[in-house]
Amino acid sequence: xxxxxxxxxxxxxxxxxxxxxxxxxxxxxxxxxxxxxxxxxxxxxxxxxxxxxxxxxxxxxxxxxxxxxxxxxxxxxxxxxxxxxxxxxxxxxxxxxxxxxxxxxxxxxxxxxxxxxxxxxxxxxxxxxxxxxxxxxxx
Amino acid sequence: xxxxxxxxxxxxxxxxxxxxxxxxxxxxxxxxxxxxxxxxxxxxxxxxxxxxxxxxxxxxxxxxxxxxxxxxxxxxxxxxxxxxxxxxxxxxxxxxxxxxxxxxxxxxxxxxxxxxxxxxxxxxxxxxxxxxxxxxxxxxxxxxxxxxxxxxxxxxxxxxxxxxxxxxxxxxxxxxxxxxxxxxxxxxxxxxxxxxxxxxxxxxxxxxxxxxxxxxxxxxxxxxxxxxxxxxxxxxxxxxxxxxxxxxxxxxxxxxxxxxxxxxxxxxxxxxxxxxxxxxxxxxxxxxxxxxxxxxxxxxxxxxxxxxxxxxxxxxxxxxxxxxxxxxxxxxxxxxxxxxxxxxxxxxxxxxxxxxxxxxxxxxxxxxxxxxxxxxxxxxxxxxxxxxxxxxxxxxxxxxxxxxxxxxxxxxxxxxxxxxxxxxxxxxxxxxxxxxxxxxxxxxxxxxxxxxxxxxxxxxxxxxxxxxxxxxxxxxxxxxxxxxxxxxxxxxxxxxxxxxxxxxxxxxxxxxxxxxxxxxxxxxxxxxxxxxxxxxxxxxxxxxxxxxxxxxxxx
Numbered sequence: 001x002x003x004x005x006x007x008x009x010x011x012x013x014x015x016x017x018x019x020x021x022x023x024x025x026x027x028x029x030x031x032x033x034x035x036x037x038x039x040x041x042x043x044x045x046x047x048x049x050x051x052x053x054x055x056x057x058x059x060x061x062x063x064x065x066x067x068x069x070x071x072x073x074x075x076x077x078x079x080x081x082x083x084x085x086x087x088x089x090x091x092x093x094x095x096x097x098x099x100x101x102x103x104x105x106x107x108x109x110x111x112x113x114x115x116x117x118x119x120x121x122x123x124x125x126x127x128x129x130x131x132x133x134x135x136x137x138x139x
Numbered sequence: 140x141x142x143x144x145x146x147x148x149x150x151x152x153x154x155x156x157x158x159x160x161x162x163x164x165x166x167x168x169x170x171x172x173x174x175x176x177x178x179x180x181x182x183x184x185x186x187x188x189x190x191x192x193x194x195x196x197x198x199x200x201x202x203x204x205x206x207x208x209x210x211x212x213x214x215x216x217x218x219x220x221x222x223x224x225x226x227x228x229x230x231x232x233x234x235x236x237x238x239x240x241x242x243x244x245x246x247x248x249x250x251x252x253x254x255x256x257x258x259x260x261x262x263x264x265x266x267x268x269x270x271x272x273x274x275x276x277x278x279x280x281x282x283x284x285x286x287x288x289x290x291x292x293x294x295x296x297x298x299x300x301x302x303x304x305x306x307x308x309x310x311x312x313x314x315x316x317x318x319x320x321x322x323x324x325x326x327x328x329x330x331x332x333x334x335x336x337x338x339x340x341x342x343x344x345x346x347x348x349x350x351x352x353x354x355x356x357x358x359x360x361x362x363x364x365x366x367x368x369x370x371x372x373x374x375x376x377x378x379x380x381x382x383x384x385x386x387x388x389x390x391x392x393x394x395x396x397x398x399x400x401x402x403x404x405x406x407x408x409x410x411x412x413x414x415x416x417x418x419x420x421x422x423x424x425x426x427x428x429x430x431x432x433x434x435x436x437x438x439x440x441x442x443x444x445x446x447x448x449x450x451x452x453x454x455x456x457x458x459x460x461x462x463x464x465x466x467x468x469x470x471x472x473x474x475x476x477x478x479x480x481x482x483x484x485x486x487x488x489x490x491x492x493x494x495x496x497x498x499x500x501x502x503x504x505x506x507x508x509x510x511x512x513x514x515x516x517x518x519x520x521x522x523x524x525x526x527x528x529x530x531x532x533x534x535x536x537x538x539x540x541x542x543x544x545x546x547x548x549x550x551x552x553x554x555x556x557x558x559x560x561x562x563x564x565x566x567x568x569x570x571x572x573x574x575x576x577x578x579x580x581x582x583x584x585x586x587x588x589x590x591x592x593x594x595x596x597x598x599x600x601x602x603x604x605x606x607x608x609x610x611x612x613x614x615x616x617x618x619x620x621x622x623x624x625x626x627x628x629x630x631x632x633x634x635x636x637x638x639x640x641x642x643x644x645x646x647x648x649x650x651x652x653x654x655x656x657x658x659x660x661x662x663x664x665x666x667x668x669x670x671x672x673x674x675x676x677x678x679x680x681x682x683x684x685x686x687x688x689x690x691x692x693x694x
Contacts, residue, residue, distance in 0.1 A: 042682040042684075044556050044647055044648070044682075044684055045556060045557055045558075045560070046552060046553055046554060046555060046556055046557070046564075046647060047552035047553075047555045047556070047557055047564040047566075047663075047665065048551070048552035048553045050154070050553050051154060052154055052155075052156070052647040052648060052649065052683075053154060053155040053156070054156055054157075054158050054648065054682050054683050054684075055155070055156065055157045055158065056157075056158055056681070056682065058157065
């Protein structure tokens with residue numbers, strides 16, 4: 001585990017079991033990795049500018065996103081297969097295990113259509129990877 | 140307005156709240172499914188754990204999360220008895236149909252199959268069972284509103300019980316359309332009793348305004364209403380009802396349509412009761428009024444009846460029935476009628492009916508009369524509510540409340556919401572463009588001791604003048620006090636004639652203790668000054684913002 005912050009997503013999600021457990025996605029993210037966290041809350045604004053803050057759920061909602069600029073033929077195939085195999089991630093349908101940039105393993109699902117593009121060297125990359133964090137695997 | 144405890148009131152008033160909707164769905168076979176639209180502070184409570192004052196986690200309840208997809212709140216409406224309707228409260232939501240994540244919850248003490256291991260302390264398990272959507276129609280949905288706040292644990296504020304009208308499948312979802320559970324009991328006619336001529340059929344025809352609908356009467360207190368004269372084994376008899384009750388007959392009079400009034404009382408005439416068996420082997424209590432002189436000897440010796448051409452008249456009879464003879468408080472009468480319509484006693488908050496009766500007693504309001512012809516159940520209930528200036532509120536149980544004009548809350552800019560950072564808020568005011576300039580209407584009622592099939596008609600002002608009477612009529616056939624009749628009619632006419640504007644606005648969740656039929660005061664120059672509003676409907680949204688619609692009334 002690489003401690004990249006005194007507090008990590010791992011600290012705010014609970015332990016869950018993935019739908020697809022045979023393998024873990026371990027291909028490292030590339031470039032800038034963005035963690036997006038929020039809570040299910042609504043802020044009511046009144047005519048006198050006062051607020052009423054409504055928390056619909058105390059649990060945090062996390063997304064992680066990045067681009068894979070270039071991947072080996074093998075890795076590109078692994079991701080393609082993970083996404084499209086109905087017995088694996090099945091698009092956004094099944095959760096799976098993912099070893100994250102912080103070294104922890106999370107249970108995630110894809111939260112985007114899978115977009116692949118290549119260059120003249122036949123190296124493939126995936127743009128706009130976005131995962132919804134559903135929970136963690138205890139470590 | 141909801142009566143909140145100190146803790147509940149503090150949470151409701153808090154600026155920062157946790158909102159939790161708990162939804163329990165029972166299909167028509169009693170199988171339960173549960174959804175909590177948030178995780179309560181702790182996941183599983185031990186059986187019987189008491190969590191702060193007023194919060195008890197019932198044995199057997201389960202906190203499994205299920206898949207309610209687009210629940211956006213519930214819509215509550217006031218009964219609107221002045222329009223002869225009992226408006227439904229409604230809720231609509233969609234549940235995901237792949238039941239792999241739905242959780243059954245079981246009542247405590249459920250017997251399991253031999254060999255099935257059930258963990259100690261666990262009261263739910265994800266069974267992943269397939270379902271039949273057709274089982275949900277006719278089922279029940281309980282919805283609980285829980286709030287928590289800074290320094291306060293999650294606390295149940297209120298709850299509602301709905302009947303599932305429709306559960307429609309489509310694309311692995313079920314769309315539930317639900318209405319408050321009272322509504323299903325309002326379909327059909329009342330009294331439930333059969334038409335008298337259907338019980339003892341013959342070739343007789345009848346001459347009466349309600350000729351086709353006269354049924355076995357349901358009296359309260361002392362009734363003086365027309366009873367049908369049926370032909371049984373060669374003779375005529377007036378139908379009283381179930382022989383399990385004792386009937387006391389004190390007067391019979393000639394039908395109003397025949398000549399002058401003639402009346403016979405039990406002191407000087409004989410009313411001979413007997414039991415007769417119909418073709419279905421059911422016994423009925425009937426009687427003959429021995430008021431006719433069949434041999435011209437000056438002594439009444441035969442059952443008297445009235446007939447014009449081939450048509451028989453219904454005979455007005457003053458009588459009581461043993462189980463309802465002393466039932467003269469409207470709260471008791473409405474509770475009786477609700478139960479008679481099929482509402483289970485467990486779904487009636489009897490304490491509120493008792494409280495309302497105290498108010499009626501202070502007014503001197505008594506109920507005497509009978510339902511003797513069939514009407515729609517909705518009209519029956521609206522008539523009773525109009526007769527006691529009261530309303531029904533349907534939550535988890537049915538409550539009876541006397542209508543009151545006292546304002547329950549003042550709404551200011553601190554409550555009314557706006558949807559954008561800068562600009563106008565959600566308040567709207569629209570004048571009622573009425574072409575009816577009437578200022579008065581009529582009450583129909585009858586004095587004590589007179590038969591209740593025709594009525595005195597008196598003009599009553601909605602305000603102070605009676606310059607332009609309307610044709611509106613409030614029939615108060617159960618009320619015999621003329622002063623009370625005037626007051627009840629005036630209050631009814633105010634709702635019918637004096638509405639000046641419709642108002643609508645979105646408010647904070649700190650108004651969630653308000654209820655339809657409450658009066659509130661709105662107060663600020665941005666809202667046209669100060670006016671009282673009668674709440675017609677409240678849509679309590681999932682995020683606890685509340686859309687209030689109501690009316691402002693003139694004087």
